[in-house]
Structure formats: structure tokens, C-alpha cells
Amino acid sequence: MVLINKSGIIQLENKPFKIIKTMKLYALKADFGTxxxxxxxxxxxxxxxxxxxxxxxxxxxxxxxxxxxxxxxxxxxxxxxxxxxxxxxxxxxxxxxxxxxxxxxxxxxxxxxxxxxxxxxxxxxxxxxxxxxxxxxxxxxxxxxxxxxxDIFMIPYVDFNKSNVYGLNVETEELTFFKTGEIKDSDELFNLREKELFSRFQSQYFTLELDWVYMAPSFLISEKSKQLFEDNNIVGMEITPFYEVESDYDEPNDLGYLNKFGGREIIINGKSTMDGLDINDFPRADKE
Incomplete structure (x- = not known):
């Protein structure tokens, strides 16, 4: 595992970004304003x-x-x-x-x-x-x-052997990164709390081909879902591309990116949200 301060450069060499095809996901919430x-x-x-x-x-x-x-x-x-x-x-x-x-x-x-x-x-x-x-x-x-x-509890749908986990120490703001498959199951994931680490997936590999997955605080929906809703004129949804959702209050996320989900990856049915993207092109707070 690697320990790095929140303000440092995040190295992602161990992340399996190149998979097969791009998985386009969209953050979903109820529309507000009309x-x-x-x-x-x-x-x-x-x-x-x-x-x-x-x-x-x-x-x-x-x-x-x-x-x-x-x-x-x-x-x-x-x-x-x-x-x-x-x-x-x-x-x-x-x-x-x-x-x-x-x-x-x-x-x-x-x-x-x-x-x-x-x-x-x-x-x-x-x-x-x-x-x-x-x-x-x-x-x-x-x-x-x-x-x-x-269901917002995604753990039963995750293959830990193909996923990357990191932990945030809320008091020190230090990040602890674990190698692919180093955290082997839900018990080890929850045990990180004993080390005062708030755990998150950096690369989350799903075992089923789901059209909706939850990554706090949003449901993320597939391109198929988005197209189905648009073709049938569904009213009341705000649908935003996964990597275009801005971080809250103009503050970077815990990985230092200005996108809420920057630096994180979801893989569904062998398709990755990061395929075809360069992590270095994601806007970072320390480069503004």
C-alpha cells in the first residue's frame, strides 16, 4: 500500500484503466427548478x-x-x-x-x-x-x-479481486492506497474503520451488468437508461455525465480533483468509465 498526503500527486499506475469498451455513466437526481x-x-x-x-x-x-x-x-x-x-x-x-x-x-x-x-x-x-x-x-x-x-449497498455486487480501495484519515487528511485485490472482502473493508480510515473504491469492479449503481451521494445510470428515459420523454430527471459533476462547494474531492468523481473508476461487464480517458486531463485543485 502507499501513503500519500491529500495535497500530493496521486499516482495511478496500478489502476486497470484500459479494459475493453467505454462504460458511460451518468449521475441521476431529481430535477430542481421547474x-x-x-x-x-x-x-x-x-x-x-x-x-x-x-x-x-x-x-x-x-x-x-x-x-x-x-x-x-x-x-x-x-x-x-x-x-x-x-x-x-x-x-x-x-x-x-x-x-x-x-x-x-x-x-x-x-x-x-x-x-x-x-x-x-x-x-x-x-x-x-x-x-x-x-x-x-x-x-x-x-x-x-x-x-x-x-439498494444502495453495492458491496454484494463487487469483485474485490479486481477492485482498488483507498482509505481517508479524516483527521490527518492522509490517503492510504491498497493494491488491486489487497482488500479481499467486505470484512477487511469494514475493518479499515479500526485504523480510522474512511474507505472508498478507487476502481470498483461489478460482477453483474447493472444499469444503476450507487456511488455516494448519487445513483449512476447507464447510457441505456439515459437513452430509454430520453426516448420516452421522462420528465423530472437531471442527468449529468459522471465525470462532469463538479465537486461540492467548489472544493476538490478527497483525491484532489475538481470533479466529484474524478480519479475514480467503475467497471461493469468489462467496460470501464476510464477507458479512452487520460487521468492527467482531469482538472485538479493544485493545477488551477
Whole structure:
């Protein structure tokens, strides 16, 4: 392994960038600025299992969701958030946000239209589940929708023998790099916490040909997904090329790149996001 300070030059000789074909991925999020982009529930149930230590990504929430009533997001005074947002039926929303007295919890899911559900069923997704709901779009306008629960825990889909891991020491900002396959399984990955290292994949090799993968804080979708959504005029998505997503707050990512995902690679079905790209051309904070 190699230890290097966050401000130093990152050497990537051990990374298997050249694979077979380019894998184009796109960061996905709910569009913000035209339509209200979040759903919510205002049912004051106790012990909602949607966040914190009570939350389990794999849990079946059917019984709880069947007790809730959903609508497009309003403010605390039961008013529409702003006149700038259109309260209209679109295909893709964040949420729902679950409101209860003095507490707001959110499902780590999306709310989707029946049209979008049909398209998603044509894609290879991680473990997921659809919950049918009725969504209050506006006064007197209730329409059928679905809540999409989709797995963000990618470890079961990763081949550690072909992946590179690094760890960030939050206090010292030092980076520890491990060779391909040096971290052999999820136990060794989680044990890095004992060394006060926050682990991330520098090169993440997936064993299945997935159209959606999760790399915090975004779902990344395939070219096939993007084309399918565009061809069918799906409304409500903001789709940005993987390596064009800027790092938060104009600060470099932990590898020193000005792209949020700069210096990191995803390989799916032998296709790499880095194939045909030169890592030295990625914008870096120390070269600005």
C-alpha cells in the first residue's frame, strides 16, 4: 500500500484503466427548478422505520406505506412551497419525506410514475421493490404512482479481486492506497474503520451488468437508461455525465480533483468509465 498526503500527486499506475469498451455513466437526481421535485407524507405515525438505527434498506415497508397518504411537498403552513414551482404530475420525484410532530424522516427512495416503472422493468437494477401508492398532485387531483426502493449497498455486487480501495484519515487528511485485490472482502473493508480510515473504491469492479449503481451521494445510470428515459420523454430527471459533476462547494474531492468523481473508476461487464480517458486531463485543485 502507499501513503500519500491529500495535497500530493496521486499516482495511478496500478489502476486497470484500459479494459475493453467505454462504460458511460451518468449521475441521476431529481430535477430542481421547474416542477416540485419531492413528495411527502404528513401522517403522524410513531416509530417510523425510515431512518437512523431503525432503517433497513432491505426491509419490506408495505404495511407501513399502506397506512400513509402521499402528496407533493408543501411547507409547514400547508402551502405550496413557492409559486415558482409547478405542481403537476411528472415521472420522477425525490422522497417521500415523512413528516411527524417535531421530526422529519425520509425514505431513501424515489416516487415514480407508472410509465417510468414500465421502463425500469426493462433495465438491470440492483435489488429493488415497487410500492403502489396514490399521490395527491394538487387539490382534487390524485393519481397512481409507485415508490421505488432500490439498494444502495453495492458491496454484494463487487469483485474485490479486481477492485482498488483507498482509505481517508479524516483527521490527518492522509490517503492510504491498497493494491488491486489487497482488500479481499467486505470484512477487511469494514475493518479499515479500526485504523480510522474512511474507505472508498478507487476502481470498483461489478460482477453483474447493472444499469444503476450507487456511488455516494448519487445513483449512476447507464447510457441505456439515459437513452430509454430520453426516448420516452421522462420528465423530472437531471442527468449529468459522471465525470462532469463538479465537486461540492467548489472544493476538490478527497483525491484532489475538481470533479466529484474524478480519479475514480467503475467497471461493469468489462467496460470501464476510464477507458479512452487520460487521468492527467482531469482538472485538479493544485493545477488551477
Amino acid at each position: 416542477y416540485m421535485n419531492r413528495t411527502q407524507s404528513v401522517d403522524p405515525l410513531d416509530n417510523l422505520p425510515f431512518s437512523g438505527e431503525n432503517y433497513n434498506d432491505n426491509e419490506d415497508f408495505t404495511a407501513t406505506i399502506n397506512k400513509l397518504h402521499f402528496r407533493l411537498e408543501r411547507d409547514v403552513y400547508e402551502k405550496k412551497m413557492t409559486s415558482d414551482f409547478l405542481y403537476e404530475a411528472i415521472d420522477f420525484y425525490n422522497g417521500p419525506l415523512i413528516l411527524k410532530p417535531n421530526q422529519a424522516r425520509t425514505l431513501r427512495f424515489y416516487t415514480i410514475s407508472p410509465k417510468l416503472k414500465e421502463l425500469l422493468e426493462k433495465l438491470n437494477l440492483p435489488k429493488h421493490r415497487f410500492y403502489p401508492i396514490t399521490l395527491d398532485i394538487d387539490a382534487g387531483k390524485d393519481l397512481p404512482y409507485y415508490i421505488l426502493q432500490i
